[in-house]
Amino acid sequence: MSCSCSSSTNTQNELHASIMQKINNHPCYSQDAHQHYARIHVAVAPACNIQCNYCNRKYDCSNESRPGVTSYKLSPEEAVKKVLHVGGLIQQLSVVGIAGPGDGLANPKQTFETFSLLKKYAPDIKLCLSTNGLMIHKHIDEIAKYNIEHVTVTLNSVDETGEIGSKIYPWVFYEHKKHRGVEGAKLLLEKQLLGIQMLVERGILVKVNSVLIPGVNDEHLPFVARKVKELGVFIQNVMPIISKPEYGTKFGLDGVPSATHKQLMKAQEACDVNVKLMRHCRQCRADAVGLLGEDRSDEFFKESFADKSFEELAHHYDLNQRMKTHENIETWRRALRAANGKINQEEATNKDELSSNGNTMLVAVTTRGNGLINDHFGSAKEFLIYEAGDKAIKFIMHRKVENSYCMGKENCNGTYPIEEIKNALSDCHLLLTQKIGDCPQKELESIHLTCDESFADEPIEISVLKGVRKHFFTAS
Structure with missing residues (x-):
């Protein structure tokens, strides 16, 4: 019986490893x-x-x-x-x-x-x-x-x-x-x-x-x-x-x-x-x-690319260099996982798994990728949304806006499209961003959204948990 169970467990582990490799x-x-x-x-x-x-x-x-x-x-x-x-x-x-x-x-x-x-x-x-x-x-x-x-x-x-x-x-x-x-x-x-x-x-x-x-x-x-x-x-x-x-x-x-x-x-x-x-x-x-x-x-x-030969493009593709790049990405991901810990509960289906008192907050994050809070509010055209308590976090969705708050000097006509952003973040409690100016911060405060740039360039997941603890669970 024990042999059968062990074999079944090994098979499940192999299946899980196979799927993880694919994704x-x-x-x-x-x-x-x-x-x-x-x-x-x-x-x-x-x-x-x-x-x-x-x-x-x-x-x-x-x-x-x-x-x-x-x-x-x-x-x-x-x-x-x-x-x-x-x-x-x-x-x-x-x-x-x-x-x-x-x-x-x-x-x-x-x-x-x-x-x-x-x-x-x-x-x-x-x-x-x-x-x-x-x-x-x-x-x-x-x-x-x-x-x-x-x-x-x-x-x-x-x-x-x-x-x-x-x-x-x-x-x-x-x-x-x-x-x-x-x-x-x-x-x-x-x-x-x-x-x-x-x-x-x-x-x-x-x-x-x-x-x-x-x-x-x-x-x-x-x-x-x-x-x-x-x-x-x-x-x-x-x-x-x-x-x-x-x-x-x-x-x-x-x-x-x-x-x-x-x-x-x-x-x-x-x-x-x-x-x-x-x-x-x-x-x-x-x-x-x-x-x-x-x-x-x-x-x-x-x-x-259309007029180039397959041989020329294959050389440009450079399989060896791509392998090195992917190895570097995996090294960075391991470092991020170590920094974030096991706080992301993707499979959580109730708030008690995230919070000690059953209360959770929605947190918006600006990022340009690499798992970091590394985008200014002014240039963000999308926000990652997390649900978080004092125990763990869960990624919920991303939300796009058609126009960033600041569209650059060339496209700036003196107006700033804040209403669409306020509507997109109206149910959020906290915004973590690399940088935000006083004017947009005051606008977001009007919808009771707290803004925090103290986690700039930090890993997203652990920062979301720390940010929620900092602003909403200080008593605990």
Whole structure:
């Protein structure tokens, strides 16, 4: 009996180690990794086999950061050349994803040709695929063949009647026919669940993206979370619908509102009891480049790499130097973990695990990455949000704003866009930032937000705990 238990434990440990190795430097599958490693999406898949009411695949929209948008399409050869070019300049690049602007498996020739070339010229990089799930079952062998260890499937409903799905998908194109309404939604769900099951059986890590659509599937998402846990999905990402009318989507033009921060938090909390959640998603463009909190796609146009040879770009990619860079990143991450200690309770589901008295605070942090509080308030265009008590902390989400408080001398017209920031941080209690001026600090005090720059350039997690203890738990 003891031998059997030991064998089982060893197997579980080996499985855990295998999974940790797969996600260690994947910025989407690991919340910790996203502060240190970069990703690139290559836009080789223009066609799509379903229509979503929240989607509009437009081109030349470099000012937008949302799924489906790209400035230009690439051939498989151009895509791999771009990866080699970018990977030599951004050596913390660790993942290549195909995420559109259509669906990767609706463009299988371009998708798998790209992955084949990447295996040859960039063998160190992780391969990632995003799909609506309709065609996974037909391409599962190719996904396994190219060692694509991470697949993201968008699953917005598990309603077997098709009623909810029919409100999201006007049509589904399968086997040379458009299936509309309830019929299409039921067909899509059947293939999605089959595809996810096949991926999990092959040991491929699955991330499920679920778009939060107020009034359509917001109350239904906990059922999605329950189902994906049952299927063995690794992580779920509940992402807010982006539906401004100017984006031209059906939902946007029909007046379906974008999901608010509070609605997203409510949905995440409802799903959190069922499956591990991804809380740091940035809803990236189909040609995104860089850390998750940044997008450098406008720095890399075809002219900078298309005419260069694979041999020249492979030399520029410099595998040996990239390995050294990644080793340095891991050394830094070990130092950060030692400094932060074991205070981040990602799996905490109630406030008593974070606080000795059941009270917790929301803390906003400005950062440019590397796990440090290293960004001025004036230049911050996003804030990391943590829930914290006097015992531990938990990462909740990131919140973007369209304009930073200070837009630089060239764009400064004497006004400072503070109202959007105040709205984004209205439920927060503490702001930890590298630097903040007297004027914005007074503005934030009007919403009862305490600002503290004494933790500048310090590790984020331990600073969040210390900051909450300093300002809200001094008696204890």
